Amino acid sequence: MDYLSLLTMSPDEENKAALILNSINNIKKSRFFLSKHKLICSYLDNDEGGKRTLEQLKREGFDVQDYSSVFQNYKDLNEYLCAEFKHSEKAENKRIKGIKL
Secondary structure (H helix, E strand, O other): OHHHHHHHHOHHHHHOOOOOOOOHHHHHHHHHHHHOOOOEEEOOOOOHHHHHHHHHHHHOOOOEEEOHHHHOOOOOHHHHHHHHHHHHHHHHHHHHHHOOO
């Protein structure tokens, strides 16, 4: 879901290579793919496992740009996008209710 959320927020990301782990346990299987890329843009979850994996990648010499600050108060990118959608939906409903015919 996080990748779909990213594409919803930034459709141009679709033209870039992406690796969807589904679980940080799959990071070991992805090293060959990651080694073929100069820069890794990370949207790992804002939990202990995500932070630990990010630090591990950096220690292994990968150039990783951490984007978790975008959704710093949320578990992951999808949770952030859902919250933003609910917030904008409430604001739109208030605006519509305020229109007098």
